[in-house]
Amino acid sequence: MSGDVSIDESKDSAARAVGLPPDVHPLGHLRKVMADFRQRVGEDPRILILTHRSPDPDALGALTGVDFLLRNAFDLQPEIATVGQIYRAENQAMVRELGLTYQEYHSLDVSRFHGAMLVDSQPSFGHTDLPDDVPMIAVFDHHQPPPPERRQDQSIPHYDVRLGMGSTATIIFEYIRDAGLGLDSRTATALCCGVRFDTADLSVHATPLDREAFFETFLHADRSMLARIRLPSLPPTYYRELHRSLSRARRHGPLVFGLLGRVANPESVAEMADFFMRMEGCRWSLVGGSFEGTYYLSLRTQVAHGEAFPLMEKILEGEGTFGGRGSVAGGQVPLENTDEATLRSLERRLRTRALKLVDPEELRGTDPRFGTRLTRLP
Ligand SMILES: [Mn+2]
Structure with a gap:
């Protein structure tokens, strides 16, 4: 930035x-x-x-x-x-x-x-x-x-x-x-x-x-x-969530992407999106997690990459509600069911739509479907 x-x-x-x-x-x-x-x-x-x-x-x-x-x-x-x-x-x-x-x-x-x-x-x-x-x-x-x-x-x-x-x-x-x-x-x-x-x-x-x-x-x-x-003191759960987010997130070319399943703290979704955005070469980040019947999504973009709002619109494709301004957008999708299958299928849809927005040229060198673990990046 x-x-x-x-x-x-x-x-x-x-x-x-x-x-x-x-x-x-x-x-x-x-x-x-x-x-x-x-x-x-x-x-x-x-x-x-x-x-x-x-x-x-x-x-x-x-x-x-x-x-x-x-x-x-x-x-x-x-x-x-x-x-x-x-x-x-x-x-x-x-x-x-x-x-x-x-x-x-x-x-x-x-x-x-x-x-x-x-x-x-x-x-x-x-x-x-x-x-x-x-x-x-x-x-x-x-x-x-x-x-x-x-x-x-x-x-x-x-x-x-x-x-x-x-x-x-x-x-x-x-x-x-x-x-x-x-x-x-x-x-x-x-x-x-x-x-x-x-x-x-x-x-x-x-x-x-x-x-x-x-x-x-x-x-x-x-x-x-x-x-x-x-710089407030942080509860132990913060470190557990951080570890989980780091192990789940993947790099797909210019996108750092983490669908975290269930989260203990819905605001960790936005926090992780901000945190991943700081990775060198990351032009946009998208993080999602479910909490108490709602799936939360946070999207961040670099100014040069474009506005977050239209990207979020494409990723949600009519599901849930969203808002944003400039390089920041947030969305919520109500989950009609809180079982594992519902959550997985929503995350699959989000993944498919998000990856469609990445230029295939930029995915070269990474597994196009699964991306690269953040800890395995060269
Ligand atoms: Mn405000």
Whole structure:
């Protein structure tokens, strides 16, 4: 991966076309939406802030940032709810270090709320659970929206989706900045983790606003906390999974490919895809594993190799749901059966489709079907 920062100013305004019109000031628009909302439901609306299942650092940073914004610029007392356990050690460390506390969405009485806001996801995404009877007031995200026929979000008054943006934390940072609020160390640390995680320290997908968000939040962040989040202690199961992933993964020309069967931690799928991507000569990596009735897939590409989203689309061929941006994509396929045969046959289909995407010329010297074990590579 090249170390240079890719900045494309034109992306910002083009991306706005998906969500808010380019001439609309996001904070001004949100203020207007909230004023209208207060007129309808009363001066003191109860707001629920949500994100996708098993939130990553960008989702956690954005949740913390929106909470801060609503409390300090809108005089609200929102509540945050999450779905799904957090498995990745870095993400657990972030929750622990920052003392983040969330309600468990599925045990929450959602009828208490007048409205909901969603960060780092969109309503029709497969990995996001939303209440049916609580109106969605705002969406803040940077992922590719679904095709119009599958969009359930036509009526959301504040729909701020910016495709060119490196992280959702960056988008939230802009609101906080524009509201003239000073960042406290906890919010700054949380936002900083989000920007650095989704942009790999500004090395990919980084816009000028991402850079500003990163530097500004870094300046106010708790530096020793950032270090502890970055290199947390790891449970023994981590090493077992690592060993299994290394022994299962194969190199097929430019592709490092690992279908891991059952995994003890669904986030190890993304973690291994990142890890394999670092292998010299690897231009894309694909890792999958099954956990509690869902098959998780993570795909990474080198910028020069192309976008991850269309590759994932070809690999899933209509099975399950997927999302992505730039060089990163993730997919989930629900398993109607958790037996070995169902799992094997899904992995076979995925393997066949993935290998079809590799140029046969580049497979020379490896067993075309089975690839080469990572530990046997010359
Ligand atoms: Mn994100």
